[in-house]
Amino acid sequence: MAKCVQSNLNHSRGAQDLLRQFVLEEGIDICLVSEPYVVPDIPTWLSSDDGLAAIHWRAGGNAGEGSLLGKGRGYVAAKIGDIAVILVYISPNIRLAEFIAHLEDLARVIQLAGDSGRGVLVGGDFNARSHTWDPSWSNRRGELLEEWVASCGMRLRNAGKTATCVRPQGSSVVDLTWSSVNLGPVIYGWQVLKDQETLSDHRYILYSVGVPRREERRSGTSHVRWSWSKFNPENFADALSLTLSWGPAGEDHTTPTGLAGWIERSMTQACESDALVERGAGGYTQILRSSERASKAKAWRDLVGSVEADPWGLPYKLVIGKLRTSQKGLTETLEEDTLRSLLNSLFPRGDGRAPTAQSGSRWDEGWAVTTEEVRAALKKGCAQSVAPGPVA
Incomplete structure (x- = not known):
């Protein structure tokens, strides 16, 4: 010690x-x-x-x-x-x-x-x-x-x-x-x-x-054996994937003997980690969970921080439950020629001249809006419980 x-x-x-x-x-x-x-x-x-x-x-x-x-x-x-x-x-x-x-x-x-x-x-x-x-x-x-x-x-x-x-x-x-x-x-x-x-x-x-x-274990004379009854496939897979993510290096990568030794060590470490998990020591599972918690915390902080930069962006859409679905919109599925034809029909380009008043049209006093009517409409709108901002 x-x-x-x-x-x-x-x-x-x-x-x-x-x-x-x-x-x-x-x-x-x-x-x-x-x-x-x-x-x-x-x-x-x-x-x-x-x-x-x-x-x-x-x-x-x-x-x-x-x-x-x-x-x-x-x-x-x-x-x-x-x-x-x-x-x-x-x-x-x-x-x-x-x-x-x-x-x-x-x-x-x-x-x-x-x-x-x-x-x-x-x-x-x-x-x-x-x-x-x-x-x-x-x-x-x-x-x-x-x-x-x-x-x-x-x-x-x-x-x-x-x-x-x-x-x-x-x-x-x-x-x-x-x-x-x-x-x-x-x-x-x-x-x-x-x-x-x-x-x-x-x-x-x-x-x-x-x-x-x-x-x-090396100092002992008995062969190392693992308890199959305590084997946890999920913990073993997590531990092994984390070990293999590094890959072999040096002679372990360039020589057959080194590569065989690296594979044996990787398997042994994964088995040891699985055994540790069974005894409650945590092993690689605790590492993965800690990483997951850290990633979730970072994502939340980024989301909260984006409120200042774009108040009507992702946080707002999450709150009102109107996030865009993963399906493509109608205009994204149309062919370019078809889409251009529809847009020209709905929004004619005209000849580029400013619009002129129609001949023979006369003003109708019934179209007039009084100041009292405007105030009444504003008062009615303010009374509704609607959150400010754009509505998707």
Whole structure:
């Protein structure tokens, strides 16, 4: 069992010194650090290209030895023992397009890190807020992050809604922990240390990670068998479709042996997910449901937002129940020549001259409308309970 700590040091030397002392006293095996003061030039430390994300493991600790899997702007990925660990920092000051680009890069890293079937742990300061993990606020970055996580097959490991960042202007939950489905059952004791001094406005997050299910099975001598009585075809199909959506990569795509191994791992992960669902752990089904909820919420927000831009558009038609059917209208089914003939008959073009008064016509006083009649008609119309606006 490896003990992990996760925090943001805000480039503070004092905060990094205090974290170093905490690691020694608590016997921490893996540190996931956002915005470190400095990244020591030693083999047990790895950092992102911009130095804003760093991973440290304890030499000879319970986690095992580490090695670099990849790094880029705002992220670093390492293989530590039997799992892949990715630390992320995304600045709150970048544009939304850059935020999306960050997530796209991370998706590729997560795919490659977990492609061999190893468990994947992702932590960091995403500077994104959603009611899923932060009860006080939600923003567009949080919506995008939820959709991205669902597409990557990751699950949130934050427990409760305790603030991870506390500042004079308010508190928030921006430090998040995610994991692959097979790693979820062996993550224990996730907690925010509210009373621990950090010399930073971010609190420590502490949890333990065990050996993933796949690795436990490999160490045994018995053949893996599945309980057919607990098999759920719908859950299995959902899990398998999500796994296959990535497709093989690298040697798994170019060699027969690699492709055979990838198919076996995909089937195994789908079976494991189905078993987890039967025991109530949720597995891929919870991921899909979370994605569905996020999509529905986004569609509703877009619909409400369109009221301001087009008050007589889709929202209005939904309310009055007069949305156009999927069938084509009469004019759309007619041939072009037939339609032109009908329109010319109904609306003659004339010779282009202005219309003149008919000869011999005389004004009839019976056609006249008095002021009192106009007022009476307006009063009668206002008395009717009809919503304003165009009538379809």
